[in-house]
Amino acid sequence: MEYIVEVKTGTKDYQVIIGNGIHYGERIAAVRKPCKVVLVSDDIVYGLYGEKTEKELKEYGFDVFSYVFPNGEKSKNLTTAAELYEFCAQKGISGSDLFVALGGGVTGDLTGFVAATYLRGMEFVQLPTTFLAAIDSSVGGKTAVDLKTGKNLVGSFHQPVLVLCDTDTFSTLPKEVFADGMAEAVKYGMIKDKELFETFEKGDFDINRICKRCVEIKAEVVGEDEFDKGLRKILNFGHTVGHAVEKLSNYEIPHGSAVAIGMVIVTRAMESELEDKTMTNRLLKVLEQYNLPVSCEYSANDLALQAVSDKKRAGSTISVILPECIGEVKIVPMTMEEWNSYVNKGV
Ligand SMILES: NC(=O)c1ccc[n+]([C@@H]2O[C@H](COP(=O)([O-])OP(=O)(O)OC[C@H]3O[C@@H](n4cnc5c(N)ncnc54)[C@H](O)[C@@H]3O)[C@@H](O)[C@H]2O)c1
Ligand SMILES: [Zn+2]
Structure with a gap:
């Protein structure tokens, strides 16, 4: 069974689609014309779902550039964000292109933060792959990176344009x-x-x-x-x-x-x-x-x-x-x- 939740905020309205075996390319194509996509993922999630996601996006005409970083909270910082900005600039990503976050809350928070600030703000899509990201971090528009002094100290409110939660991805989650x-x-x-x-x-x-x-x-x-x-x-x-x-x-x-x-x-x-x-x-x-x-x-x-x-x-x-x-x-x-x-x- 598939569910759609409508999120309505002062800055943006968007859908959260929850189901099994969601075709990411088809669903993103329904809200965005083909463009360049910066697909952001950590190494574990990319290893599991990266190729499939790239293939689905390409099927619908998106030109995909994948940026993969080491998994874990330790990557949610300004160093990774700076690397991602450079990656985007080198690939000629423009204001009408799209960021796609494939992963847990770390990936979503980092991608959302970079999307909020690169070229003064770009659209982004959340593809949560952890239970926590699906029910919490992918919805609501809080984006952030950590400083050495504390977590989530630099960030912005920036809502996604779409959230696609394929709960089949939970099958590979470690128990903890x-x-x-x-x-x-x-x-x-x-x-x-x-x-x-x-x-x-x-x-x-x-x-x-x-x-x-x-x-x-x-x-x-x-x-x-x-x-x-x-x-x-x-x-x-x-x-x-x-x-x-x-x-x-x-x-x-x-x-x-x-x-x-x-x-x-x-x-x-x-x-x-x-x-x-x-x-x-x-x-x-x-x-x-x-x-x-x-x-x-x-x-x-x-x-x-x-x-x-x-x-x-x-x-x-x-x-x-x-x-x-x-x-x-x-x-x-x-x-x-x-x-x-x-x-x-x-x-
Ligand atoms: N923005 C918000 O409103 C909000 C709300 C709550 C939490 N957060 C943030 O979310 C982060 C925590 O999120 P998290 O628990 O998803 O952490 P995470 O993104 O680090 O994921 C946890 C681990 O699971 C792995 N993983 C992810 N999906 C997988 C899958 N389908 N199969 C196998 N392994 C998988 C990742 O590689 C990682 O090692 C924190 O940084 C926290 O601050 C943000
Ligand atoms: Zn919490």
């Missing part, structure tokens, strides 16, 4: 990479959709329907708050502590695992105020069911401090996303002192 995406999927259930959460509890689901539902939620939130000024913050449920876990582990603990731990800590911290006292346990069970960690070795004080390390000024507040019940969260401003005692309750 799939689990990373699962943490974000559980997050969508926690923030907006009790039924989705219950589907995960049952454990038997159709991956295309799940991707569709998660993308619908992301599209709804981004449609209301494209530039992250208010509602979009709810997508950060579990992420404030999650980012601290990632940093404290020196990025050894992957993002999804860190978010899983973060969601557990903020939910447990709220438990005394929640009507549903089973909530933390239900969350723990679901995450464990999908091979995600639910605790870490770091102290509450370290987690609380690391999470706000850039905002330690006295009197400043942070926005924390707190659960109310499964399927609902609220955004609450907290002082540093409140935040510290809150994390202490959750660890």
